[in-house]
Amino acid sequence: MLSMIRAVSPVLSSLLLGASVLWPLQAHALFGDDEARKAIIDLRQKVDVNRQAADAAALEAREGQAVTRRSLLDLANQLEQLRAELARLRGQNEQLSREVSELQRLQKDVQTGLDERLRQVEPLRVTHDGVSFTSAPAEKRDFDAAMEVLRRSEFEAAAMAYTVFLRRYPVSGYAPSALYWLGNAQYAIRAYKESIDSHRMLATQFPNHLRAPEAMLAMANSQIELKDAKAARRTLEDLVKAYPESEAAAASRERLARLR
Template structure:
């Protein structure tokens, strides 16, 4: 269509020249001068109208081409904007993933810190224990040291066990385990043939904790150590005190039998 419209002026020009060349002969032959002039004017008006129509068509075609070019430019700009938005979304997605990893790491570190705090608190918070008929609170390391000394005793490691019980009394002189420690310390000393020390440990138990359930047994053990020390009179006195103070205990029943043998 554009090609045909652009060729219209040249075609019209050629036609006009041909008519102009031929017209005088024909005009003289067929019409008068006035009629010939009018015909030429009308023909030129038609040619001019055709030229204007062709120019308008060319202008419209040019405008359409410019509009198409503007549309292509707009589409290209829109495409570029879309790519920029995609790139920005990808960047933001990467940032979100990084933030998620950082948050996860912070949460893990927080859990580790909390676990560490809980562990430290467990190491220092008092523990409520029930032991040999008594209820009391102890520090975690206090319970640990007592359990370690008892483990040595159960293994019959009497020397290390005696040292562990002695150390415990020095570190925790007011411990709720004190009565039990004095009792087991006297027993390990007896096993190590430290009879005098054994009597001293058991006597401390009897003096400090007269109502403790281990006290009757400690008195019976004292009498045994006194026999080993070749002091039957002291052993007899201890057994008599045992029978008198704790008549219903199993230790008192054993004490009566030994008293009968000592007489």
């Protein structure tokens, strides 16, 4: 037994020696794997953390881009709304401009019409036959119309026009002239008595009018046509006495010389 143990001992010793040699290597290998595994785990954790951070950053970037896109879209919508509002305001401004132009045109037309109506009724300051007076536009128009008829040598129509004028405007500043031309128109149609009445009315009612001497001379002419020489001489003598410096007085003196 002892011999067997002794015989085995060297072998066992060798085996034990080999195991003692291999043990540190196996332990070192075992501990190296743990550290490597831990390092890998740490690395994986760091990678995971970095990936998560990257994912979070990417998500934040995407969200930021989405916010930016929404903001840009909102700005675009607001800009479009502003453009639409501007177009609407421009349209309103153009409409208002047209309405203002139309109102201005209407106001101008109204003012023109008002001015025209005022001109038709507003008194005018006129001077006729050396006399200044106020005349209504219609009054002046009617007198001018009667004068135009007389200028066409339409004596009967002119006599009617002056008669109507004097009836319509009895206190007109044109009355003395109207009486004078009425008498002349009546003389032209051989209405001598009527002519004498018209000219006498002028000389009696308006003795200071410049047509008064001429009216008296015309009266004498009508009286001569009626073969009333006595009345004609009296009229001519009155004319020379009342208006000695007038041209009508000079003509009257010649007539008186012939009548005698």
